[in-house]
Amino acid sequence: MVEKPQAHKNIPVLPWMRKPVDIIDFKETPLHLLPSLDSRLNKALKNVHISSLFPVQVAVWQETIGPGAFERDLCVNSPTGSGKTLAYTLPIVQMLANHSVKCLRALVVLPTRDLAVQVKKVFDDIAPAVGLAVGLAVGQSSLVDEISALIQTPKLEAGCCYDPEDYGNKSRSAVDILVATPGRLMDHINTTKGFTLEHLRYLVVDETDRLLGEAYQSWLPTVLKCACSSDEMLAPCAEAFPPSFCGSFKTIRRFGVERGFKDKAYPRLVKMLFSATLTRNPSKLSLLDLHHPVFLTTGESRYAFPEKLEFFKVICESSDKALYLLALLEKLRGEKCIVFTSCKKMTHRLCSLLKSFGNLQMRIKGYSSCQHQAVRSKTLNAFRKGEVEVLVSSDNLSRGTDVEAVSNVIIYDVPRYVKAYLHRAGRTARAFQIGRCFTLLLRDEMKKFNSLQRKAEISSTVFPLPAESIQSLQAGYTSAFDKLKESVESEESRKRRINFKTARSHKAKAVKPTNV
Template identity: 65%
Template sequence: MVEIEKKDEKKKRINKRKRTNNSIRSNNSSVPVLPWMRDPVDVTEFENCSLDLVPFLDPRLEEALQRMGFSSLFPVQVAVWQETIGPGAFERDLCINSPTGTGKTLAYALPIVQKLSTRVVKCIRALVVLPTRDLALQVKEVFAAIAPAVGLSVGLSVGQSSIEDEISELIKRTRLEAGICYDPEDHGVSLQSSVDILVATPGRLMDHINHTKGFTLEHLCYLVVDETDRLLREAYQSWLPTVLRLTQTNEDDIFSHARTFAHSMIGSLKTIRKSGVERGCKGKSSPRIVKMVLSATLTRDPSKLSQLDLYHPLLLTTGPQRYQLPEKLESYKLICKSKDKPLHLLALLQDLKGEKCIVFLSSVDKAQRLSTLLNSFELPFKIKLYSGLQHQSVRSKTLRAFREGETQVLVASDAMTRGMDVEGVRTVINYDVPAFIKTYVHRAGRTARAGQAGRCFSLLGRREVIPFKNLLQKADRNTCSVYPLPDGLIESFRTHYPAALAKLKEYMESKTSGQRKRSLKS
């Protein structure tokens, strides 16, 4: 009987291993789910292009790029330029799947600014939506570096900032004759947009749509959904259906007026589709809403992508793999007991000699505890916490100190993983191993950006070694070397470790006590 049970258990283990391997092969399959994904544009076939050779590039934008330190465009930027300003001429919606650090932000910012440079009346014509405040700030800076060169204005709309201040920057009051959007409560006064391009997070965007007088998307020409997979995964107050409904309504109004006019003139009119995808096609009187969606891990789920209502979408990607790591990224692992992870991390940070790096954990609470523990040791470099629960002003100050080199190590939750670009980050450390390859890709993408070299270290318990190996195989990464720490470096921190743990315990107890008192008062 015991022998039969052992055979059954062995059979279960074998079947489980087979299912795991089949899952890996399925995830690594190069056959896309959607038909239009089967014939992508391969970005790797493009090369860097010197600015003076970029076709049709406005000389004013060329000068702006040079001031930013660019002498050429990266492959993904060249590929997108070809499909927008070049032969493609925005005839199709674009889906861009490219590793982090390859220049996706400028890839969509540059052609949009070039296209809008000929606008006459100022109104919101381009909307860029991003999942986090920090990422929105970063993207706004890119637009702000090039848009003024051609007379365009860029606005920012994010949470944790004064909505009144935003309204004063986005909307201006003018005399009726110069206006665009009439406010019936203000006699003889109209409300006009102060910006041509708006970079926003979903929640604050919905606030303006629902409550801000004079805020309108009726003139919108370009919609960019950056970090698409995350924005489609989370509801975010149904911002996407709302935006598409507003632009759809405007398109229907346009076609309705056109139909009425045509019937009165010639008595008949060919059927015009109301799906919105016809807008902007050759021979039509009004441009369609052009959509550009981007991610380093672009979803292939038809049910999610269908929410975007894409028009003959074209996929631009850097190969058959959905999950791709930066080309010059080196991956290392450190294997240790779970209770000794802090000691191995301290030894690794000491071995890196103050190199600018980010330490990732799976939750805000864990990041806060680890940051407190690390700062209990006397170290020759500065360590700061960066988490999604901090106020925007605190996060901005911390990030600025990190950028400028005043802080060498950031201990972060996954609020930092998406799209954040901090120059000079040589190293990323996974203190907690991510459960999904998507998270690993976005974390690792904080380094090895723009063709630079970088390293990603992962601290593993004994039981995490095999799952971690399977995780990396989903990104076609089959090797991850063990990183050898110098002898004695770990033990040098062990003496002070009990005292540091005691300080951490005291801190957590005082924090819990403070929260309890505040709860009782409220």
């Protein structure tokens, strides 16, 4: 049965989502007060300057290591920058800490390479302290190198004959935890000898709403099919590992608990969903076959923005929105800013325009999916170090990417959906720091923006830019715009010449006479 709450009449909500655990009820907690925390993990956290856990981290800890002890699947909706990554990495590492035999028991799936690298680093900070190995499987990297890092093959004795198929079957996982993107994960499932999910205990779907989108859906049924159910886990385990290890996978009968747990095998595959905009679509959530899920969210609003985020709007009196952007950047000089555009083409052109403006005393770089991964990584590192003050980006940077000390987010093009706005705004005010989100608006965009704000349940203050500051930039802006126009025309002319030559070449090949 699906019911509709009064606050969002057009949004179907599953019954278990009606009474969530409110993360607001939890307080930041020092490590020494965290129940059952492994002393080795306590030390590892302090080594990376973490002395306490944020509310979402405490809430998830209580539902996993605490009374909940992973008897339920978790669905967590928490603002960007609230600490969701450590919220799942810490309990998973704690639960796997006492397993001595290495096999792949935890899988974290993320939509992009950059996010996967970021999450692996969090695991790397704490997992080695308890003897766990973490692997990474992402696109745009060597598949051969990944296989050698993820799979341990038996050593061959000199002069011995062996069956290649049997040799592949004896390969074992070299990692306990794998952080992966969907495409590369599927590559390993389909082609890598020795790669198996049959011992998987924990599946984390980070940025859930994006990973359940149509472009990513095919990975999920494959993973769930490959991940052995707890009833099936005994057979492969008994063959591969000693009896002492297999004992940890025995079936436990539980009685006297709520309906649905009786006679259930244990352990099972635990699923954990995390997002700042967690989907409430029943058909999408049903794909995960969740087990008595518990829903953790922040407050009553469907869209959870960072607590200390301030919202401003800049009204552009003319159609030259870029001129107002220049004036705003001058006002924010010395502060780290991310400027979000609607697409990679706009990112490239706006970045070129800003660079052409001679009087802007700040270093500006572009960041989009049309760039090679090495270029993006170099640009992001420079931005993190403060070598670049302004980063002009498409939505490629809007989800999950954590950059310290971003003071301002500037939304150049108003997005169509609240989720996109939330993820862009969430690049600032992270970890409960103060941040500002500016939205540049033409007069005819005001109605659309006001509607978006009502859905998000937020409001913006008008940020005034003095008319004199706009006028003082006019001459330089006109010159920069003319340079950009020439550059765009030259680039389009070059593309037309290339396309013409390519078409002529294909035509010549098609009519090439054959020898008789």
